[in-house]
Amino acid sequence: xxxxxxxxxxxxxxxxxxxxxxxxxxxxxxxxxxxxxxxxxxxxxxxxxxxxxxxxxxxxxxxxxxxxxxxxxxxxxxxxxxxxxxxxxxxxxxxxxxxxxxxxxxxxxxxxxxxxxxxxxxxxxxxxxxxxxxxxxxxxxxxxxxxxxxxxxxxxxxxxxxxxxxxxxxxxxxxxxxxxxxxxxxxxxxxxxxxxxxxxxxxxxxxxxxxxxxxxxxxxxxxxxxxxxxxxxxxxxxxxxxxxxxxxxxxxxxxxxxxxxxxxxxxxxxxxxxxxxxxxxxxxxxxxxxxxxxxxxxxxxxxxxxxx
Ligand SMILES: [Zn+2]
Numbered sequence: 672x673x674x675x676x677x678x679x680x681x682x683x684x685x686x687x688x689x690x691x692x693x694x695x696x697x698x699x700x701x702x703x704x705x706x707x708x709x710x711x712x713x714x715x716x717x718x719x720x721x722x723x724x725x726x727x728x729x730x731x732x733x734x735x736x737x738x739x740x741x742x743x744x745x746x747x748x749x750x751x752x753x754x755x756x757x758x759x760x761x762x763x764x765x766x767x768x769x770x771x772x773x774x775x776x777x778x779x780x781x782x783x784x785x786x787x788x789x790x791x792x793x794x795x796x797x798x799x800x801x802x803x804x805x806x807x808x809x810x811x812x813x814x815x816x817x818x819x820x821x822x823x824x825x826x827x828x829x830x831x832x833x834x835x836x837x838x839x840x841x842x843x844x845x846x847x848x849x850x851x852x853x854x855x856x857x858x859x860x861x862x863x864x865x866x867x868x869x870x871x872x873x874x875x876x877x878x879x880x881x882x883x884x885x886x887x888x889x890x891x892x893x894x895x896x897x898x899x900x901x902x903x904x905x906x907x908x909x910x911x912x913x914x915x916x917x918x919x920x921x922x923x924x925x926x927x928x929x930x931x932x933x934x935x936x937x938x939x940x941x942x943x944x945x946x947x948x949x950x951x952x953x954x955x956x957x958x959x960x961x962x963x964x965x966x967x968x969x970x971x972x973x974x975x976x977x978x979x
Contacts, residue, residue, distance in 0.1 A: 705749040709899050709907055710855045712832070716749040718742045721770040721904050724859045725750055726852060729829030731760040734783075735850045735859040736903065740773035747777065759783040761829070763836065764817060765861025766844040767794040768873075771903060775815040786825075787817035788838055790846035794876065802875055803958070839863055839889060841882030844873040851893055859901045860890055864913055867905035869953050870920065872962045879966030880924045881973060887917035919949055927963055937961040 705717040712728035718738020723746055726733040732754065738746045750757040759778045764787040765771055772795065775785055795811040824837040833853040838846075843862040850859040862871060863886050872878045891914060894900060900908040908916075923946070930940045937960035946956050953959050 705745060706753050707907070709857055709901070712830075713852060713855055713857050714753050715901055715907065716746055716753075718746050718774065719770070722901055724850070724857070724901050725753065726829060726832065726834075726855075727754040727756075728832050728855075729760070731756055731758040733761045733763075733829050733834075734759055734778065735763045735901075736765055736771040736861065737762055737774035737778055739770040743774040743777040746774055761786065761827075763787065763848070763850045763859075764791055765850070765859065765863075765903065766847045767791045768844065768862070771861065772811070772815060776812065779814045779818075784819055785817040786819045786821070786836070788846035788848050789820040789822055790876075791844075791848075792817040792820050792846075794844070794846060800875070837889075839882075839886035841876075841878045842886030843871060843878050843883065845876035845878065847878075847886065849890060849893070856895070856897055857899045857901065858890065858894055860903075860913075862903040863887065863890065864900060864902040864908060864916055865905070866902055866908055866912065866916060869955055869959050870916075871959070872966050874962045874966040874969060877966075877969065879970050880920065880927060880963050881967075881970060884917065884921050884924055887913070887920065891917060915950070919951060922949065923963070927960075927967060931964055931967045937964045940964070 706714040706725070708714050712726055714725045716723040716725050718736065719740070719742030721736065721739050723738045724735035732750060747757070759781055760783060762775065762778050762783045762785045764775070764785060779785060795816045797810050798807050801808050822838065824835065826833065826835045828834070832855060835851045835853055836848055838848055847861055847863055849861070849863070863883065865871065870883070872880060872883065891910070894910045894913070896910055898910050900910065900913045902908060926945050927940070930945055937957060940960050941957055945960070946953060
């Protein structure tokens, strides 16, 4: 289909209200200006390889994550293509990583409030050490930092949409959150699901594989068979796909528990095939095992065989 025609149809629909043009079955898988439709009111926009979730059912827009650095113009263009009232009122950050917070300044300048977990703001507000790269990362400028934080859970309304959000302790960083568009049944989970990229454990913030499995269980209890689950990158997942990733992570957790308890390092584990026979492969298995082992050592009190 002609791309320009595509865009016109979407714009016409947007003028009529929200993402109406996308309701046509022919348009179901259409991509308009880097946006993938999830529901009539929710789209996933490409933020430089990371997913930006855009909700257009209230006054202006609400986003989950702002995309990677230098993707600001692309994200804003995509938002305009899906709704003429693309001014962002509220932005959630699922965690502090730059691929999720890279355009915070852009939307803060439009007057958006930025909501995140308390620990996400803490990580963004101080210089911190990046062990894998042997360097310090500078604190983010004040304009990029969350303006509103929470500890456990929160909820809000946007138009007629009920939005619930909550903390997922130590799943990928120390400040991961989910944002659940309850009325639309769309659940944004950030990097707590990783269908394409290697699952990552930011162990120096305290994240570890047991925390990841626990967080995935929390998300499975929120979801039902119709829930659309949006990870930080890659395609929108069904609950069954998400459950399969959770079960795989639990299998990896159980294998690593045993090996770390026996005193094996990441290299030994990899050479002994600790990740063999699983339904996914890793692009950098040694990095994953290194971070996972570090995380497990950080939670060594849970490795005791008598502790259930
Ligand atoms: Zn991340």
